[in-house]
Amino acid sequence: MKQVSASKAYEGVQHVYSHPSEACGGEMTFALYLPPQAEKSTVPLLWYLSGLTCTHQNVMDKGEYRRAASEHGVAIICPDTSPRGADVPDEKDNWQFGQGAGFYLDATQEPFSRHYNMRRYILSELTDLVAENFPVDMKRQGIFGHSMGGHGALTFALRNPDRFRSVSAFAPIVQPSTADWSRPxxxxxxxxxxxxxxEYDATNLIEGGSRISEILVDQGTADQFLDNGLRPWxxxxxxxxxxxxxTLNMREGYDHSYNFISTFMADHIAWHAARLAA
Incomplete structure (x- = not known):
């Protein structure tokens, strides 16, 4: 693991690291914000999964999460959304597939199965790396995300209810198996x-018997993908x-952008912190 950068913010530190990944067949990058409380004790860990076309950087630059994370004493980790590199199969003219669009699954089809294993990467490989190297309490984990990342957060929590104490989402793709922009x-x-x-579809998992106690979702009513892609109903x-x-909050006039996410980011972090308290 190599530290790419470290910068103080709200008395904590925003880190970025890179490391070789067996699951994704190449170098992967992730961001980790450690609040000031982590200097003295372990802190809860909240996973944030980003959406289509994003990297770890988007939420760092636009998500406005550090003040709330510092206030509540929660570490926030932001993985990348897919494998990267010149040797990774891609469709450069298709923003809904390939690099930047890993959909938090483990691919079974060639040539994608060598690299596109984001579920295994996050739930196993990156988890082990974080647990071994940072002052986080792995018994107090929550997860949230946006759009494609909201889909990932919901499916990860539904499949691992004993691991994730809390789950929320901003404008998630709730049924990707039938949505126009994810089915292909x-x-x-x-x-x-x-x-x-x-197994990668939240509504299918629930219909099949997967259970978690509660979910928080915020969705903008002016989201351009509401009817064809997201369909929170x-x-x-x-x-x-x-x-x-x-809890499904339909936010009047908000779209799909980080202007929407940043508006309600602190609410989500506070909600998770209450459920991750010791």
Missing amino acids: AFEKYLGSDPANWR LLRDACQKAGIDL
Whole structure:
């Protein structure tokens, strides 16, 4: 692991690291903010998963999370969204697939299965690296994300309810197996049989019996992807049938951008911190 940068913010430190990844077959980069409380004791760890076209950098620059993380004593880790490098298969003219669009799954189809293993990378490889090297309490983990990252956060939490105490999302893709901007990627990564996609679909997981106690979602009503890509009402219906406590805040006039995310970022961090308290 190599430190790329470190910068003081709100009495804590914003770190960026790179490291070789076996799961992704190349060098990966992640950001980690450690609040000032981490100087004296271990702190809860909150994972933030970014959306399509993003890297670890976008939320660092636009997400405005450090003040709230410092206030509540929560570490925030921001992985990249996909493998990177000249040897990684890509479709440079398709922002919904390839580099920047890993969809937090483990690909089964060639030539993508060598590199596109973001689920294994985050839940196993990066987790082990963080646990071994930083003052974080791995018994107090939460997860949230935006859009594609909201999809990742929901599916990771539903599949690992004993690991993640809390889960929230900004404008998540709640049913990627049928959404216009994710179904083609699923077919390329996972093959043509939709049965193989269910484990990466939040509504399918809930319908199949996966359970978590509660979910927080914020969604802008002026989001340009609301009707064709995100469709939060599908998650609402699935949660109602399953008895999962979903708080779905429809935010009037907000779009899909980081202007929306940064507006409600502190609310989400406070919500997670309350559930990650010792």
